[in-house]
Amino acid sequence: MLPPAAAAHRADQAAEMAAIVHRQRTLPEQADRLERLAGSSLATAGTPEQRATIRLLKSDVEKQARLPQRLVEELARAAVEGQQAWVAARASSSWEGLRPHLVRMFALKREQAACQRPDLDPYDALLDDYEPGARWRGVAERFALLREVIVPLVQACIGSSRRPDDGLFSQRVYPVDAQQAFVREVAKRIGFDFNRGRLDTTAHPFCTSLGPNDCRITTRWNDRFLPTALFGVLHEAGHGLYEQGLPREWYGLPPGESASLGIHESQSRLWENSIGRSRPFWNWCLPLAKAAFPQALGEVGVEEFHDALMVVRPSFIRVEADEVTYNLHVMLRFDLERAVVHGELAVDDLPDAWNERFERDFGMRPPDNAHGVLQDIHWSAGLIGYFPTYTLGTMFASQLLAAIRRAIPDLDAGLATGRFDELLGWLRREVHAEGRMLESEPLIERVTGMPVSGTWLAESLRERYGRAYGL
Ligand code: ZN
Numbered sequence: 417m418l419p420p421a422a423a424a425h426r427a428d429q430a431a432e433m434a435a436i437v438h439r440q441r442t443l444p445e446q447a448d449r450l451e452r453l454a455g456s457s458l459a460t461a462g463t464p465e466q467r468a469t470i471r472l473l474k475s476d477v478e479k480q481a482r483l484p485q486r487l488v489e490e491l492a493r494a495a496v497e498g499q500q501a502w503v504a505a506r507a508s509s510s511w512e513g514l515r516p517h518l519v520r521m522f523a524l525k526r527e528q529a530a531c532q533r534p535d536l537d538p539y540d541a542l543l544d545d546y547e548p549g550a551r552w553r554g555v556a557e558r559f560a561l562l563r564e565v566i567v568p569l570v571q572a573c574i575g576s577s578r579r580p581d582d583g584l585f586s587q588r589v590y591p592v593d594a595q596q597a598f599v600r601e602v603a604k605r606i607g608f609d610f611n612r613g614r615l616d617t618t619a620h621p622f623c624t625s626l627g628p629n630d631c632r633i634t635t636r637w638n639d640r641f642l643p644t645a646l647f648g649v650l651h652e653a654g655h656g657l658y659e660q661g662l663p664r665e666w667y668g669l670p671p672g673e674s675a676s677l678g679i680h681e682s683q684s685r686l687w688e689n690s691i692g693r694s695r696p697f698w699n700w701c702l703p704l705a706k707a708a709f710p711q712a713l714g715e716v717g718v719e720e721f722h723d724a725l726m727v728v729r730p731s732f733i734r735v736e737a738d739e740v741t742y743n744l745h746v747m748l749r750f751d752l753e754r755a756v757v758h759g760e761l762a763v764d765d766l767p768d769a770w771n772e773r774f775e776r777d778f779g780m781r782p783p784d785n786a787h788g789v790l791q792d793i794h795w796s797a798g799l800i801g802y803f804p805t806y807t808l809g810t811m812f813a814s815q816l817l818a819a820i821r822r823a824i825p826d827l828d829a830g831l832a833t834g835r836f837d838e839l840l841g842w843l844r845r846e847v848h849a850e851g852r853m854l855e856s857e858p859l860i861e862r863v864t865g866m867p868v869s870g871t872w873l874a875e876s877l878r879e880r881y882g883r884a885y886g887l
Contacts, residue, residue, distance in 0.1 A: 423500035427493045434492035442481040450474045465671040468853040472670040479532045494521050498796035509786035511767050519763045525800045539757045542801030546677045549855035555804050559747050562870040573728040578886035582724040588712035590642045598708035599649040607840045608653045621648045623655035628667040631659045647688050654687035661848030671851040678856045681809020690817045693725050696831035726884035730778045732787035744777045749803040812860050814872035819864040
């Protein structure tokens, strides 16, 4: 909503706010209090929540205190200015418009990494802000195994003579007012509490919480393509269910916070893909959809509808990607941003490196930078080390689903009749109630009883898309 000319003043405001927060969080008396708590009996004999709170607040404050105030202000200012430059650069596909902002941002982030976690590899120091405990080598190893499955799977799908067809979405009209009522009903039925949250319209869908009982999810509408809003809302409602499931009595402290971005994304991907693209779910949901869109879906059977959800179609734009190719978009960004942070790739060389890698993975070259390196807001906003959490979350979702199937043998029967309480109850108990007390990897290992791995995601993609494409 910010008018372009307002950016400079907003950057001043953001820098000042960041400075105030930084000063408050790193007050010497605050460090003294945490020091005393860490030496008290609460830190050793308190409840798990109390112990985790003391430990995590202390390490958060120490990390923050290692950043000089000047850097905190500069990062906040650069993020606002970078985002505004990105909007204009993307619109005109002008790399030159964004280039100096990215040079500055990557330099600031390297400085941030060196200050806040001098004990870590610089990329790991940044990754640790979004996925505490994760290290790039382990992530890269898991991604490489996944990639070995996905690249040939995409090629096999494209080359197959059996092709799922999504014409029933793209060639029919889905009135926006009917979509709004329909997706709201679906979000409500899977458990999103509208007494403690809202669904609104946006350009770029997201989920955010403004308080323990105020979770906002947003989506956009396309009357020529139902999946945009439908899967957008299933995704954001998955995030919202997690937010609404965090322990309210610990709001604002670690036991009431999410474990990581990867765990957050595991919840959204679980509802969007593992549940929302399953046959049993549509046995229940298709009659609802038919009632909402009698013109478009009156004659459609569940087989045909489900088939239309399984289309693999490489595209230049990440946010429009299908479930299979999506992860290739993420891995590309992870490898490039890591190379820049490690000093192996210059920011100036990002556009060419992007296009070359894209052509290798997808067999086509972006026609311009707007369809390539300029498409995402993340780097210009300082979100470096953030991208891998998308695929980590998708991996976690598949692994969680395997554990859910063992715990709830008749899961499919529940989905097919629109009963989600047992599934949501399991997520609430095993994942949501834990807050941030465990890092993502130990949490997934404990909940699923298995080491973290991309095997479940690879298997799930190969099995489901292999079937859809007759491979
Ligand atoms: Zn998400």
